[in-house]
Amino acid sequence: MAIAKIGVVQFWPKLFEVEKNLRKALNLVKDFDGDFLIFPELSFTGYLFNSEKEIERVSRFNRMVERRWMEFSRDKKCTVIFGFPEKEKVNFFNSSMMIFPDGKKRIYRKTHLFFEEKKFFKPGNTGFFVEEFRGIKVGLAICFDWFFPESFRTLSLMGADLIAHSANLVMPYCQDSNVYASLQNRVYIATANRWGKDTNQGKELIFTGKSQITAPNGITLKKASERGDMLLEVEINTAFSKDKRINKFNDVFEDRKPKFYVNLFYKGKNGENGR
Numbered sequence: 010m011a012i013a014k015i016g017v018v019q020f021w022p023k024l025f026e027v028e029k030n031l032r033k034a035l036n037l038v039k040d041f042d043g044d045f046l047i048f049p050e051l052s053f054t055g056y057l058f059n060s061e062k063e064i065e066r067v068s069r070f071n072r073m074v075e076r077r078w079m080e081f082s083r084d085k086k087c088t089v090i091f092g093f094p095e096k097e098k099v100n101f102f103n104s105s106m107m108i109f110p111d112g113k114k115r116i117y118r119k120t121h122l123f124f125e126e127k128k129f130f131k132p133g134n135t136g137f138f139v140e141e142f143r144g145i146k147v148g149l150a151i152c153f154d155w156f157f158p159e160s161f162r163t164l165s166l167m168g169a170d171l172i173a174h175s176a177n178l179v180m181p182y183c184q185d186s187n188v189y190a191s192l193q194n195r196v197y198i199a200t201a202n203r204w205g206k207d208t209n210q211g212k213e214l215i216f217t218g219k220s221q222i223t224a225p226n227g228i229t230l231k232k233a234s235e236r237g238d239m240l241l242e243v244e245i246n247t248a249f250s251k252d253k254r255i256n257k258f259n260d261v262f263e264d265r266k267p268k269f270y271v272n273l274f275y276k277g278k279n280g281e282n283g284r
């Protein structure tokens with residue numbers, strides 16, 4: 010059994026103002042003394058891009074941002090997870106980086122792209138994975154991944170105790186849905202969402218805040234308000250996330266009947282990436 014303290018950061022990064030956003034975030038978490046610190050999707054760049062050129066411009070700060078959180082992770086002896094616009098050759102991915110105190114890092118690339126992200130980012134090719142830190146298995150997911158139950162199910166079947174879900178949510182459904190995703194998978198889900206709005210060249214998006222941590226029994230342990238920068242902190246316990254029993258007779262994993270489920274490689278009517 011392992012117990013850990015996690016911190017979920019709700020934040021309004023101002024579009025394109027990476028250095029200022031980073032300073033603000035560092036100030037918000039300067040007293041954090043827990044084990045996992047989780048930031049929203051595209052944590053320090055803003056979200057509403059209108060061209061690859063704009064993403065290119067903010068991605069030039071990636072190395073500086075990574076260095077700063079590596080120092081933080083080493084000094085505070087905690088694992089830090091944040092979203093960033095990853096550049097690989099000529100392609101961009103909407104990614105999350107997980108940095109461990111010993112300097113090791115892992116990157117997850119968002120599998121399910123939302124709306125106009127499809128114009129500028131490539132769909133993630135890392136797939137889902139879990140890593141262990143202080144006895145806690147943690148898996149990464151990014152925002153719209155929540156809409157596909159396969160995402161959290163896959164991470165849970167891989168043994169995740171905690172899903173670090175970095176988000177820039179614009180629809181109102183995820184926070185409620187994650188209550189049931191936690192329950193159905195007996196897993197902790199920590200959704201670090203942003204709030205506020207991005208405006209760019211006549212377009213506007215408003216983000217929903219209400220960051221939250223849900224527990225394997227479907228209880229919402231902490232929930233932020235719709236507006237405001239804040240740090241939510243909770244303790245999680247693997248005694249609950251490793252126990253997949255619902256009652257004396259039912260177990261969410263043992264009771265699955267995969268032979269009756271549709272082939273997970275079913276590609277839809279247009280084929281994979283048919284659109």
Ligand code: ACM
Pocket residue numbers: 050122123151152153154176177178179180
């Ligand atoms: C989203 O995936 N950012 C809604």
